[in-house]
Amino acid sequence: MNCAKLSKQLVWPIALLLMTLAFHGSAATQVESARIWPAPDHTRLVLDTGGQVEHNIFSLSGPARLVIDLKNANLKTDFSGLDLSGSPIKRIRSAPRNGTDLRVVLDLKADIKPRSFQLEPNQQYGHRLVVDLIDESGSRLEKATTPTVTQDSSGKRDVIVVIDAGHGGEDPGAIGPRGTREKDVVLKMAKTLANLINDRPGYTAKLTRTGDYYIGLRNRTILARKYNADLFVSVHADAFRTPQPKGASVFALSQRGATSETARWLANSENRSDLIGGAGGLSLDGRDDMLAGVLLDLSMTASINASLGVGSSVLGKLGGVAKLHKPGVEQAAFAVLKSPDIPSILVEAGFVSNPQEEKNLATEWYRNKLAGAIMKGIDDYFQKTPPPGTLLAWQKQNRQGGNSISHYRIQRGDTLSGVARKNQTTVSELMQFNDLRDDRVMVGQTIRIPAS
Template sequence: MARMFSRWCLAGSVMLTLLFPMAAMAGVNVEGVRIWPAPDHTRLVLDVADKIDHKVFALSGPSRLVIDLENTTLKADFDKLDLSGSPVKRIRSAPRNGNDLRVVLDLKSDIKPRSFQLEPNQQYGHRLVVDLIDEGGLKARKPSEPTVTENANGKRDIIVVVDAGHGGEDPGAIGPRGTREKDVVLRMSKTLAELIDAKPGYTAKLTRTGDYYIDLRSRTLLARKHNADLFVSVHADAFRTPQPRGASVFALSQRGATSETARWLAKTENRSDLIGGAGGVSLDGRDDMLAGVLLDLSMTASINSSLGVGDSILGRLGSVAKLHKKGVEQAAFAVLKSPDIPSVLVEAGFISNPKEEQNLSSAWYREKLSQAVFRGIDDYFQKTPPPGTLLAWQKQNGRGDGSVSQYRIRRGDTLSGVARENQTTVSELMQYNGLNDDRVMVGQTIRIPAS
């Protein structure tokens, strides 16, 4: 019996010895591939069955990017990728060293590569992400001067930067019917930007205009480059159960502000940044104590303004949607951490709730939410307009909310017809709204002086 047991153990160990190399040789499959062109980078994503060992390096003359994948087999088809809008001309691949795979991207110009791996999420499994960063294009797109839009009165517009959350490989939350947060919030952000642009005295800027991802810090940097008066990040909430519902508004918490102050003080490149936009205070040349005081003051003012505009937006949202919480909530969201720009995050609803998923998929409902958000923004700035803006000039000259009404242009409207209905003149409407001619567009909101 002992001899038989020994033979069985020996046979078992031989079998395991044979099986382990076969398992190791099985390798990892590349099962899918996607590409996401963005203004300053292109993201290539490889769907892999598990974590993968890889190397990435760039070559010049001609420009190429090489991706070496260890113990990997290609099951995806690179030829089916749409490479338009990207710096990639062609993708080639071939086995290497027996079990490895080499992927070569023929490029239109040199790029800076960056790679990392992502864990599975609701939509995808393991992924290898390769970013192709266009440093030349990024530098060319950096505005040399902050965005300043002047109207007919020579007064600047209020700049509102609208940020659609997630994007590209990051779908955000996914509803029971498969609705993706990134799609819903992009559509809503575009609608909100259109409403802002249609109102005299305002200009909207979008952080992203398509389906691509921008990291959180870059979103706030874009707001600073545009010299924004307000940053609004649009999201859709989710929970592990379908019951929670309602819209929310968030501002930065004091705890988040404290950590951000420390981060700014630790990074020397922030010292030359301005606090409070153009004409503000620079941290350059300040000692840590003084710089810390300046940052704390700026952060406190920014959070107070954020709470004010958030409360105004929440008041308007409550008239068109159920609210998840009655007051503005505070959290340490990275996207809200600009020390000199009031910033709010609007959760349009719970996409994990079947009814709210259906609502958020509706253009009509998103329009209602966008109108409510903009009315809240306008309510706040009518009361506290930034100096030098058209709204500040109107308030100073007695043309604030108490002496005006608003009218949204509908199909078939003319400026002369609107003037006649409101017992005023075309020339007065043009002057009051900073219009260069009597043409108006459907959806445009104009201000009408009280008769």
């Protein structure tokens, strides 16, 4: 066969190959659907795409807008169906651009800080372009409130427990064989636990998230610090590639995780001005590296020891209502456990990948049992080792002093000196015991009487 004939035979296959490559290279990426996840400090817009998409975002002012340009893409969904309530977005517009591209414009109520990234497919979703609208002003962020003071505590503060429901929003967490999503189970359980804690005198509970939205792992521990937490409890539900594993677990921070976190704090100069609240009451501001490192190591060691203590108490109570995956508190380098000053535990309520445990975790009665056990474990620990200045510490001090407490309701004609004589005590002791500024009492007032 001569060369000319061979060349003619090769022309069509090569041309067909080039046409195929050109077609695939020019095929537009579909924007198939969209979701909105409003959170207190940001709103997340998620675009479901047929694959990776090249994009660019930029902000405009007067009026406030965010422009999202997607290269070689077209729209196959309708933004008008999105619920924009609770978000800074007034309206979403879109139009083709440059023939093959897509421009999406968000009309905003106020200026925001944008951030975008792409996510790979997971159990529930395919390729996604994520755009976060961050509220830097903090106007929509739930403010950290002053810890509640129990009215009968004579001014003694409550123990603050921050409860963190794992995952949320675009991150469903583990998904069971029947479709049960970890993020839903743990949020319900966290709310139940918060109610149990708030119902117990001497305690106040705070939630890191109250709805279906995502909070960054570091931001969860930042919230705990803003609330001056005495304990941080992160609630999760485990999963495994096979359905056999089951049982609840409790984790504390590992020493490896503590070492890396200490290094991170020392490397970041901004942390030096952070007041380590929680149990430590320590500031790194103005300390040299060696002293700061020693102080952090001491604080981290104390935090881990306290975490192991409360974790062991919680695990013991969980063992009374559920099967345990391991007999002791496990340790790992989870990011949410890395507060150097706040005792922190992570509770795995069970395996949603196990059919029976998935069924149990989807029921209110079982979640209530687990939440009740966690509460009992927390209370048992703090009754033995209450933080200074709390109502629990004050009550323990009086118990250890050999005092039991009785109550007396002031009647017409009563005086504090008369009440003191009747109960074989002194006016000054009654004033101190009830935090009274003077010896005046009112009819109907209830006072505590220390009795030997």
